[in-house]
Amino acid sequence: MDTSSRNPFPAVPADADAAAAAAAPAARAVDAVKVYGRGDTAVRALDGLSVDVPARRFTAVMGPSGSGKSTLMHCLAGLDTLTSGEAFIGDLALGGLSDQQLTVLRRERLGFVFQAFNLLPTLTAKENITLPLALVGRDPDPDWYATVIDVVGLGDRLGHRPSELSGGQQQRVAVARALVSRPEVVFADEPTGNLDSRSGAEVLGFLRRAVDEFGQTVVMVTHDPIAAGYADEVLFLADGRLVDRIPEPDAEKVLDRMKHLEA
Numbered sequence: 443m444d445t446s447s448r449n450p451f452p453a454v455p456a457d458a459d460a461a462a463a464a465a466a467p468a469a470r471a472v473d474a475v476k477v478y479g480r481g482d483t484a485v486r487a488l489d490g491l492s493v494d495v496p497a498r499r500f501t502a503v504m505g506p507s508g509s510g511k512s513t514l515m516h517c518l519a520g521l522d523t524l525t526s527g528e529a530f531i532g533d534l535a536l537g538g539l540s541d542q543q544l545t546v547l548r549r550e551r552l553g554f555v556f557q558a559f560n561l562l563p564t565l566t567a568k569e570n571i572t573l574p575l576a577l578v579g580r581d582p583d584p585d586w587y588a589t590v591i592d593v594v595g596l597g598d599r600l601g602h603r604p605s606e607l608s609g610g611q612q613q614r615v616a617v618a619r620a621l622v623s624r625p626e627v628v629f630a631d632e633p634t635g636n637l638d639s640r641s642g643a644e645v646l647g648f649l650r651r652a653v654d655e656f657g658q659t660v661v662m663v664t665h666d667p668i669a670a671g672y673a674d675e676v677l678f679l680a681d682g683r684l685v686d687r688i689p690e691p692d693a694e695k696v697l698d699r700m701k702h703l704e705a
């Protein structure tokens with residue numbers, strides 16, 4: 443079989459339709475309002491925020507503590523619902539979906555990486571990675587699975603349980619698990635928060651490669667200007683609103699902007 447023309451992971455859209463799809467936002471919030479609680483204790487975590495998250499890009503979300511970063515991510519990812527306004531994954535509005543439909547959306551179209559790794563302790567690394575697919579009775583695409591394992595460098599650790607892996611290795615398992623179903627969007631909430639700087643840099647490097655080489659979309663909440671420097675763009679939130687976007691960020695630019703926001 444001639445496999446030379448078969449690239450299952452095109453980094454560049456092959457035709458005009460794909461190019462148009464790449465230009466469309468992968469996720470979107472429109473006039474998003476999220477209020478927690480009621481009456482005197484109500485907190486307006488998102489205050490009429492609108493934002494597009496571009497497809498096939500690495501977007502970081504930053505802002506002071508309590509500015510609404512995690513709330514935005516959770517509402518975009520169908521983990522929480524808005525009080526008013528609308529969140530979209532691609533063209534799909536999440537507001538009208540049932541809990542079951544949201545579960546299917548998360549399972550079929552999204553990937554997640556959390557600060558706390560969230561691996562199942564009794565499963566091996568390989569079983570953790572393939573769990574999202576196993577839950578729906580699917581086997582991973584062998585080429586893609588091999589690529590993901592190669593990228594995260596876990597080949598010799600696949601039989602280990604999380605307790606037998608370092609924090610950096612556990613987060614690599616979590617990144618592989620997020621990528622294995624080739625989701626439309628990978629949401630990462632402080633993915634380097636529990637890692638030393640070297641392991642953190644590795645994880646960020648994998649997320650960067652997932653975007654550059656495999657055309658994935660990554661949205662990452664972070665407090666770390668160095669981590670944000672891996673992104674194509676940084677969105678800054680303050681008081682539940684989008685207050686700035688910095689394209690092609692580096693740590694210095696991000697730090698400078700943070701100082702102004704926190705002042």
Ligand SMILES: Nc1ncnc2c1ncn2[C@@H]1O[C@H](COP(=O)(O)OP(=O)(O)OP(=O)(O)O)[C@@H](O)[C@H]1O
Pocket residue numbers: 478479485486487505506507508509510511512513514
């Ligand atoms: N489940 C909840 N119930 C009540 N208030 C909440 C809840 N979750 C978040 N909040 C409040 O909403 C606001 C935004 O919280 P959010 O966690 O989105 O901010 P953040 O920018 O991610 O903060 P941090 O950087 O500290 O993680 C905060 O004032 C927070 O206390």
